[in-house]
Amino acid sequence: METVRPTLLSSCAKAATAAEARFRVPYPNALTRASRIFALDAGAAEAMFAITEDPWNGAHFLTVGGASQIDPDATGVDDLPLSAPDGRAVLLSAEIKGADVVVMLASSDTRIGAAEVIAREAYERKIMLAGLVLADGLSKSSVDRIVAALRPYASVLVVASENDFIPAMLTALRA
Amino acid sequence: MLRKEVNDLLTQTDNGTAMGAMFRSYWIPALLASELPEDDCPPVRVKLLGERLIAFRDSKGRYGLMDEFCAHRGVSLWFGRNEEGGLRCPYHGWKYDHTGQCVEVPSEPEESGFCGKIKLKGYPLIKVGDVLWTHMGDKETRPPEPTWEFATVPAEQTFTSKRWQECNWLQAMEGGIDSSHVSFLHSGSLNSDPLFKGAKGNKYNQADKKPVFEVSESDGGLYIGARRMAEEGHYYWRITPWIMPSFTMVPPRGDHPMHGHFWVPIDDENCWAWSFDYHPTRALTTEERQAMVDGYGVHNKYVPGSFRPLQNKDNDYLMDRDAQRRGDTYSGIWGIAMQDASLQESMGPIVDRTKENLVSTDNGIIMARHRLRKAAVALRDKGEMPPGRVPEHQLVRSAARVLPPEENFADAMKDDLRVRTGVKQTSV
Numbered sequence: 001m002e003t004v005r006p007t008l009l010s011s012c013a014k015a016a017t018a019a020e021a022r023f024r025v026p027y028p029n030a031l032t033r034a035s036r037i038f039a040l041d042a043g044a045a046e047a048m049f050a051i052t053e054d055p056w057n058g059a060h061f062l063t064v065g066g067a068s069q070i071d072p073d074a075t076g077v078d079d080l081p082l083s084a085p086d087g088r089a090v091l092l093s094a095e096i097k098g099a100d101v102v103v104m105l106a107s108s109d110t111r112i113g114a115a116e117v118i119a120r121e122a123y124e125r126k127i128m129l130a131g132l133v134l135a136d137g138l139s140k141s142s143v144d145r146i147v148a149a150l151r152p153y154a155s156v157l158v159v160a161s162e163n164d165f166i167p168a169m170l171t172a173l174r175a
Numbered sequence: 176m177l178r179k180e181v182n183d184l185l186t187q188t189d190n191g192t193a194m195g196a197m198f199r200s201y202w203i204p205a206l207l208a209s210e211l212p213e214d215d216c217p218p219v220r221v222k223l224l225g226e227r228l229i230a231f232r233d234s235k236g237r238y239g240l241m242d243e244f245c246a247h248r249g250v251s252l253w254f255g256r257n258e259e260g261g262l263r264c265p266y267h268g269w270k271y272d273h274t275g276q277c278v279e280v281p282s283e284p285e286e287s288g289f290c291g292k293i294k295l296k297g298y299p300l301i302k303v304g305d306v307l308w309t310h311m312g313d314k315e316t317r318p319p320e321p322t323w324e325f326a327t328v329p330a331e332q333t334f335t336s337k338r339w340q341e342c343n344w345l346q347a348m349e350g351g352i353d354s355s356h357v358s359f360l361h362s363g364s365l366n367s368d369p370l371f372k373g374a375k376g377n378k379y380n381q382a383d384k385k386p387v388f389e390v391s392e393s394d395g396g397l398y399i400g401a402r403r404m405a406e407e408g409h410y411y412w413r414i415t416p417w418i419m420p421s422f423t424m425v426p427p428r429g430d431h432p433m434h435g436h437f438w439v440p441i442d443d444e445n446c447w448a449w450s451f452d453y454h455p456t457r458a459l460t461t462e463e464r465q466a467m468v469d470g471y472g473v474h475n476k477y478v479p480g481s482f483r484p485l486q487n488k489d490n491d492y493l494m495d496r497d498a499q500r501r502g503d504t505y506s507g508i509w510g511i512a513m514q515d516a517s518l519q520e521s522m523g524p525i526v527d528r529t530k531e532n533l534v535s536t537d538n539g540i541i542m543a544r545h546r547l548r549k550a551a552v553a554l555r556d557k558g559e560m561p562p563g564r565v566p567e568h569q570l571v572r573s574a575a576r577v578l579p580p581e582e583n584f585a586d587a588m589k590d591d592l593r594v595r596t597g598v599k600q601t602s603v
Contacts, residue, residue, distance in 0.1 A: 013488040013521065016341070018444065021523045030532045101535065130535040144583055147389070156535040158542060159391040165545055172533050172541040174176050 043107030119153030239273030370472030374429030395568025
């Protein structure tokens with residue numbers, strides 16, 4: 001096939017200049033995402049509540065409640081005790097429906113069973129799931145336990161030494 | 176997505192900027208040692224961090240890096256005469272030593288001491304390995320000399336090249352920690368490039384195009400682990416270390432030499448992509464070295480007599496649509512280095528990160544930006560020196576290994592990710 005050589009500056013790779021950059025179309029290139037942020041334990045919830053008042057693009061911040069370990073085999077999709085920041089109880093099925101991004105925050109391995117329930121529902125709906133381990137103040141062995149527990153469920157697992165990575169990550173993901 | 180003010184903070188490196196101050200706190204690669212091959216050789220123009228400088232090697236073998244322009248009338252000292260222990264401006268004969276100190280002003284009486292009042296801004300220039308390194312920050316906070324393994328192994332075990340990349344340093348560097356693009360952009364080259372092909376790990380790369388990532392902080396930066404399925408439920412792990420501000424290593428393949436990069440700002444719209452290959456325990460073979468010279472692996476071919484890639488934006492990187500259709504290359508661009516550079520330059524001189532749509536697998540990039548921002552702000556506001564300046568942070572390796580599913584790469588590969596003198600790299 002004969003190759004047609006570009007004739008205009010903007011029709012070839014030379015267009016990668018600052019001057020040409022101003023001709024890039026200004027229209028939005030993505031719709032608003034539906035992000036769901038799950039705090040799996042009390043420490044994670046505390047870190048999450050510190051930023052829920054920030055301006056977000058419709059992200060839902062949810063806390064897994066309940067007193068103790070959650071048995072994933074005995075927990076149906078709507079049996080998971082979930083609450084919104086205002087204390088209102090919500091259903092996992094309703095929250096995860098239509099979600100684009102799911103992020104799980106964990107600062108302990110006390111409710112890792114909830115991660116399996118959330119991951120199960122996300123997997124069925126082909127939703128990308130990220131795990132963020134909040135390592136601030138934790139021992140290495142504690143962090144290792146959380147990482148090992150979350151590894152089967154997260155497509156991406158991040159260990160952050162300080163909680164200020166939570167807003168950095170969620171902003172980058174347009175949550 | 177990155178807010179504009181953060182994008183500006185991370186991408187601007189001229190003198191007086193936060194990220195510029197951060198880069199100035201490190202020893203950074205300035206020239207290949209081969210660019211100043213002998214005493215009194217021609218001087219070389221160097222632009223780094225938005226500063227136009229001149230490098231030379233004087234009659235006693237001392238390296239100098241200083242303001243390019245004569246203090247008298249602003250003439251470029253590239254036209255100078257490198258002779259008798261200094262660089263002499265050809266206009267009126269003013270002469271400077273390797274520190275930038277003016278040592279002779281022929282029109283003034285020697286006894287007047289006038290030349291002692293004239294000094295060009297100068298920076299130290301030292302040779303470690305194949306590279307001449309400079310520190311453009313305060314002498315009081317100068318870090319120890321570089322200890323990167325590629326620069327400290329015997330000469331026959333290492334090869335370094337550099338190429339001009341026509342975009343901001345950050346988008347180039349981010350390509351170095353973006354492991355997920357390998358299965359796509361470089362997929363053709365894994366089968367054909369002499370510095371990559373034949374490794375068992377390549378099969379895992381090509382079979383599993385949806386790696387799972389684990390990102391964890393290290394003292395000097397990050398470890399970015401990419402996990403792909405191997406046999407019998409085991410995982411094939413590839414670990415990329417990133418050390419602040421801009422050092423990355425590619426996880427190794429088989430017994431091929433290890434490779435990696437330094438990304439150094441020339442100015443805000445151009446950077447040097449430094450590329451190295453080395454083997455920790457053996458000399459590079461004649462075939463390997465020739466492949467590097469010929470532009471394979473992380474290296475490239477050049478416009479003769481320059482450090483500009485032969486494939487560049489003026490020729491559409493010699494796009495070959497037939498090769499793309501055949502699958503010889505995924506993007507139609509020859510060579511791993513230029514496959515990366517072509518796309519990174521296409522983003523524009525400084526990519527507008529307010530428009531990007533990152534996904535979860537970009538978390539290595541997200542964390543790197545976060546750490547860079549925090550380090551730059553801490554240096555600017557509190558004077559805290561950033562990570563990556565000391566040998567403990569620099570003595571790292573990339574590694575690749577197959578592990579049982581229950582093993583944590585950070586523990587299982589702890590030793591693999593450190594430099595161990597006399598021990599070869601951990602690779603698959």
